[in-house]
């Protein structure tokens with residue numbers, strides 16, 4: 433990931449971070465309205481889940497300049513996600529929902545370049561998680 437992309441990801445995240453609660457509220461509302469089939473995978477009470485999603489976004493952005501540090505936590509997260517029933521086909525749904533909500537919250541600051549930046553970042557996160565999920569089911 434090039435330096436300029438990293439800088440855009442950091443500054444756009446800083447822009448939306450003060451509204452992180454609104455971001456995750458809106459994210460799950462939109463995810464469940466678009467893809468009601470995934471709702472039963474999640475707990476009834478979404479409070480903790482929302483806090484954890486924010487924390488994972490913070491973790492990714494904080495370590496974006498040292499991505500090696502993200503490999504272990506994201507691999508482990510991918511393994512857990514396989515246990516929740518997440519499959520590779522679900523990841524683009526999460527990405528596209530997140531892109532839309534980031535755009536809503538960022539408002540006028542949003543543009544196609546940021547959309548591409550975030551899409552690439554979320555695809556990278558997803559690919560590490562999906563690899564982690566595979567290693568979980570591998571027979572030694």
Ligand code: HEM
Pocket residue numbers: 470473474475481484485488489509512513516517518519522523524526554557558
């Ligand atoms: C960029 C991709 C994703 C990120 C950053 C992410 C982040 C998280 C985090 C931090 C948690 C808290 C629990 C844990 O860490 O294991 C979580 C839980 C969960 N995620 Fe994801 N997730 C992603 C993709 C997905 C996808 C594609 C699905 C499939 C629908 C999914 C479904 C779930 C479910 C069902 C739980 C809650 C399970 C439970 O508490 O019983 N996630 N996610």
